[in-house]
Amino acid sequence: MTDTSPIRVDIVSDVVCPWCVIGYRQLAHAAQETGIALELHWHPFELNPQMAEEGEDLREHITAKYGTTAEQSREARERLSDLGKGLGFTFDYSDDMRMWNTFRAHQMIDWAEEQGRAHDLEMALFEAFFTHHADLSDNDALADVAASIGLDRSAALAVLENGERAEQVRRKEQFWTSQGISGVPAMIFERQHLVTGAQGEATYASILKQLAEMQAA
Template sequence: MTAHPPRPELQIDIVSDVVCPWCIVGFRQLDQALAATGVLARLRWHPFELNPQMGPEGQNLREHIMEKYGSTPEQSAEARARLTAIGAELGFTFNFTDDSRIVNTFAAHQLLDWAEGQGRQHPLKQALFAAYFTDGRDVSDLSVLLDAVEAAGLDREAAQTALTSGAHQAPVREKQKFWAQHGISGVPSMVFGGKYLLTGAQGADTYAQVIQRCLAEAA
């Protein structure tokens, strides 16, 4: 048997929010690029809140988008159709409805911070994306968050304790501040090898080029 050379590894930091559709699109595109280049990623997800002032009741998503970006109902419907099609191509299901709501994500980010220490941050992030976009669930609701925790193979009670203790509030705020001070104002923002920053979902080809560049420089 011939031994295969070890696959190259690359640190990739992703600043993201769990209610940002382009964050899951960007990740799926990145995943394609990693498969194409044969690279293993050491992925770290970092907190960003699209709507830090959002109250516990949330807001209808379409109303929110119209208020925030001044888009018309037609533009909103067009954007949803486009995202749904892009998601389908990437194997991810977006189920937008007239009742889709935008919610506060601070609690979700605290659980992601906790899950990083458990070595299960990435599966929890994926479970939260699926809960919000595919299942249309309220990711500010404790039971929904704990269901995602279980789906990610983590302990429900330990997660609830971590959240209610408030131990992860300050670390999340610190991380948000760190990225804001480094000029991050939109998501997804991906940092490759601690060196190259790409903002927005840039597509598998672009990600593959940056990955190759990092590998070439490392060699």
Template sequence: MQKEPLRIDIISDVMCPWCIVGYRQLAQALDSTGTDHEIHWHPFELNPAMPPEGQDMIEHIAEKYGSTPEQSAQNRARLEALGDELDFKFGFADGFRMHNTFNTHQLLHWAEEQGRMHDLKQAFFAAHFTDGRNVSDVNVLADVAAEIGLDRAEALAVLKDQRFADTVREKEAFWQRQGIQGVPAVVFDRQHLVTGAQGVENYTNILHHLAKEEA
């Protein structure tokens, strides 16, 4: 009897640099262990009250976490080094901004209906962190969708009529009720919760442990 693929639920936000770091680390562990798996992405907003114009990242980090400019610079350097290890470029240029991501989550839900959520999620991470594009702008979001082969006009229509707004809010509320207060949060096999970017070695150990449990 063939085993089912390992279900992996990832709760994350496009604004979260540790979400793309954690995913890339997990992906390396999955690849090295040859784990048969299926990934399901779920919405979380780090800054649901973020205004449409966004906010300068350094200013935002200082306000939210009390970080000094020096601490913020050290954190960015650490992320850039991790990105280099994981083949992901962080482009933290001067004026880099944080954005509201409610619309990105709606487009991701729309993409899921076409089997393209994972691809669009990766494209949004790159658009924001690598290219510094304004992902609060509906035209930019539609452009990114079109760049991976989705219908640009339909993407704009989805954002204009907000047809998935209630669905996204329900999904966000579900994970909040499960106790998820920060991201990345990864749930293996619907029962094992792991929070934060764990590193390739830790993810590998987790996968080995789950495989032994299954056996």
């Protein structure tokens, strides 16, 4: 265990982004292996800000957005599932999965942040979507996820229904896009070192060691 202060990591992420949960899990494993503590701060990003209320079929959405074939999509899902399994996370892809607009999910995370539970809620939302196929645009489904980690369900539902967090979340999203963030995950280490994409445990371990050494110097 090092004697350094925790390394601050700001993570710009969306809860329907598979590489975001993989990247986080890789980072967490690297932190555990190196004995270097993390100070995590999650920030909102919408992969599909213009998506309609009813969402879209996931496979059709991926095909239209990225031009992938059905075979390429299947192979990508298998790769993600294997990566997730190795990191202790379950991707349960199915042909009837849908992609959702996540603006309301980010509003609930913003609310949970004031209670020191943003990280826990992020993890629960990743699992709700990828493992249990929850509709993350639905107020009741989101409130259920909040309740599952011990937050007040009725309070969560009220936040979603009155939209009190909407403007603040929009400002946060706009800040990160104004900083040049156009894809996620985007991790900013110690407020100055930007690393995009899921880079693997070895890379994250190397970054954390270098930053810890800089702190100790």
